[in-house]
Amino acid sequence: MTPAALEELSRASGLPLEAYRRSHVFRSVRRALEREHLIDQASLAAYLRNDEAACSRFRRSIAVSVSRMFRDPGQFELLEHELLPLLLADGRELTVWSAGCADGSELASLALLLDRLGAIERASLLGSDVLVENLVAATRLARDGSLAAQVRSRLRWEHRDLVRDGAPEGPWRLVICRNLAIYLNPEAKTALHATLAGALASDGVLLLGRSERLSSPQALGLERVGAHAYRKVRG
Amino acid sequence: MRLGRLKLRPGRPIRWTNGQTTEGASAVPPKVLICDNEEILRTLVRAALEEDGYDLHEARDGDESLELARRLEPDLIVLDMMMPGRTGLEVLTELRSERRFAETPVIMLTARVQAGDRAAAEKAGVDHFVSKPFSPVELGALAERLLAAAAR
Numbered sequence: 156m157t158p159a160a161l162e163e164l165s166r167a168s169g170l171p172l173e174a175y176r177r178s179h180v181f182r183s184v185r186r187a188l189e190r191e192h193l194i195d196q197a198s199l200a201a202y203l204r205n206d207e208a209a210c211s212r213f214r215r216s217i218a219v220s221v222s223r224m225f226r227d228p229g230q231f232e233l234l235e236h237e238l239l240p241l242l243l244a245d246g247r248e249l250t251v252w253s254a255g256c257a258d259g260s261e262l263a264s265l266a267l268l269l270d271r272l273g274a275i276e277r278a279s280l281l282g283s284d285v286l287v288e289n290l291v292a293a294t295r296l297a298r299d300g301s302l303a304a305q306v307r308s309r310l311r312w313e314h315r316d317l318v319r320d321g322a323p324e325g326p327w328r329l330v331i332c333r334n335l336a337i338y339l340n341p342e343a344k345t346a347l348h349a350t351l352a353g354a355l356a357s358d359g360v361l362l363l364g365r366s367e368r369l370s371s372p373q374a375l376g377l378e379r380v381g382a383h384a385y386r387k388v389r390g
Numbered sequence: 391m392r393l394g395r396l397k398l399r400p401g402r403p404i405r406w407t408n409g410q411t412t413e414g415a416s417a418v419p420p421k422v423l424i425c426d427n428e429e430i431l432r433t434l435v436r437a438a439l440e441e442d443g444y445d446l447h448e449a450r451d452g453d454e455s456l457e458l459a460r461r462l463e464p465d466l467i468v469l470d471m472m473m474p475g476r477t478g479l480e481v482l483t484e485l486r487s488e489r490r491f492a493e494t495p496v497i498m499l500t501a502r503v504q505a506g507d508r509a510a511a512e513k514a515g516v517d518h519f520v521s522k523p524f525s526p527v528e529l530g531a532l533a534e535r536l537l538a539a540a541a542r
């Protein structure tokens with residue numbers, strides 16, 4: 156795929172495709188061609204512009220919308236027994252940013268955990284995602300009566316393209332960014348990690364996905380405190 | 391009157407919290423006008439309020455906000471403070487100068503605001519400020535409260 160074709164497709168889909176791993180983009184393009192019965196890549200951009208549903212399917216396949224914390228008991232236990240007690244010990248407000256929050260279920264499950272630990276009243280939780288359809292799902296989740304009101308009312312969502320917009324104004328004492336960097340190319344991944352580290356408060360904790368790790372945490376002012384967790388060293 | 395968890399659909403009876411229903415009467419859901427130049431924000435406000443069965447309308451800038459407000463006479467206006475062109479504050483000032491909008495509840499959506507802007511907006515007749523990014527639960531509860539108070 157030529158750089159021009161990639162740029163054309165970025166514009167049509169509204170996603171910065173150049174920041175994603177090439178193999179991941181190619182795979183998504185190939186699947187889109189099969190799914191939409193198109194013959195060549197050139198027709199895909201025009202097709203996405205004219206078909207909102209097809210565009211939404213393509214965007215979802217690029218910005219993978221899967222939230223697996225519920226299905227990742229190991230990380231949940233790490234949060235419950237090690238990271239959260241560390242963060243809650245001093246009685247201060249706990250600000251949490253979920254970067255790439257997908258449908259919000261991960262942040263909602265964290266809110267439930269904070270409620271169980273008696274700390275929901277001093278928690279403020281923000282989820283950001285690049286896909287509007289994810290934020291709509293997250294908003295519906297927050298309004299859904301199946302969670303207790305004091306838990307749901309702590310959840311806020313916003314649209315944010317991490318590659319272009321950087322981090323929301325913090326500082327954040329807990330930043331969760333799981334399984335987003337694995338789809339990015341090396342440069343974008345490095346930039347993302349710098350953004351996440353920069354958003355952390357002093358002593359704040361960054362939690363990555365199970366298969367992710369930072370190549371040089373010290374360079375970002377971080378130290379390892381768990382398998383995929385890092386703490387910002389007091390500056 | 392509590393509208394919060396009710397789904398108001400034309401022709402469907404409503405059960406009020408006192409057990410009475412509106413069976414036989416045609417219930418008109420409250421009209422809510424969402425004014426924001428950002429489509430994503432309008433979509434998220436809509437998603438936050440859709441469960442409550444309101445009749446939702448959207449305006450994309452200050453001029454359209456005025457036009458739709460005059461045409462629809464909404465029961466509640468959710469207004470972005472920083473719209474380009476005519477700002478939310480200007481829209482509000484103009485609406486409040488018309489008698490029929492003197493009491494219409496207005497929720498002002500704000501980014502980070504200066505104390506001076508806030509004072510000016512309060513003077514212009516804002517009922518409540520909600521800062522962005524907002525909590526869908528809090529926005530929903532606030533809309534419900536303001537509509538209930540206005541209906542009394």
